[in-house]
């Protein structure tokens with residue numbers, strides 16, 4: 636009998652629901668919260684309230700799009716951690732209530748594991764190839780930057796992570812220094828496409844092992860902009876494309892140098908990207924080029940499965956269902972990223 640999972644994601648500022656049948660995605664609905672842009676970042680209390688408004692219509696839409704009704708669902712997967720506590724609570728309470736009222740299992744999912752497993756997503760109408768095990772995954776988002784060895788859907792190990800800012804934060808904070816609105820990552824990407832990445836030099840941090848650090852880069856960009864605008868108040872405006880290309884080039888080289896090191900150390904050549912920063916055109920291009928020069932098999936999920944989404948939660952729920960890895964109704968959410 637087919638295994639049908641409803642996935643719910645509400646860890647930050649996207650309210651999302653998805654239906655997965657036997658590991659394939661049949662719907663992936665996302666309600667984004669535009670309200671945060673005017674505050675320059677996500678406001679937790681506003682996010683929780685918007686989740687409460689959005690969750691029912693989003694789940695309804697996910698079922699309609701999949702052509703199913705609630706009674707077809709065999710288990711409910713939801714994001715348990717990490718994330719904003721108020722946001723997580725809305726999704727968790729909704730999932731628990733539904734699972735309890737329907738008498739079906741509840742599956743608690745770790746958001747970062749789900750980002751990694753987004754690489755295993757296949758759809759009804761595609762024959763996208765998925766990585767074999769083991770694979771390495773560089774997960775780069777607004778809240779996290781990690782290199783993970785994935786040996787099976789349930790066996791993952793973090794072998795490198797950021798000691799301070801995440802890669803997405805590095806993009807967003809750099810954008811803020813340039814006077815660009817939040818979230819600035821996609822804007823840096825857009826301006827960088829017509830810029831010269833070797834025009835300005837930002838130092839690469841010397842962090843041992845496979846860990847990352849982006850706080851030094853942020854400071855060097857801050858001083859660079861202060862110095863140059865003192866000399867010429869129009870400096871940023873006149874050189875925006877080259878500044879963005881140079882910043883993006885450095886963030887990408889920091890990420891890929893560690894990924895190359897991780898592949899060399901583990902001998903693993905199936906390499907994946909995941910997370911919202913995987914949308915970055917400079918990163919995608921450099922990742923593919925590095926991959927072809929080093930003989931990697933490279934994988935990047937479809938864009939809608941890179942940014943926060945519920946398809947990755949539903950698919951992780953499917954693999955946990957196969958392992959009968961269910962959670963009691965007493966399970967609690969956690970803001971922390973511990974695996």
Ligand code: KG4
Nearest residue numbers: 776777778803820824911912914915942943
């Ligand atoms: O995975 P995600 O949607 O949410 C989190 O879990 O954080 O990632 C959002 C992050 C933001 O920092 C955003 O600026 C960044 O991904 N981002 C990008 C691009 N698109 C999204 N950064 C650089 N270039 C992009 N094209």
Ligand code: ZN
Nearest residue numbers: 746750776943
């Ligand atoms: Zn995420």
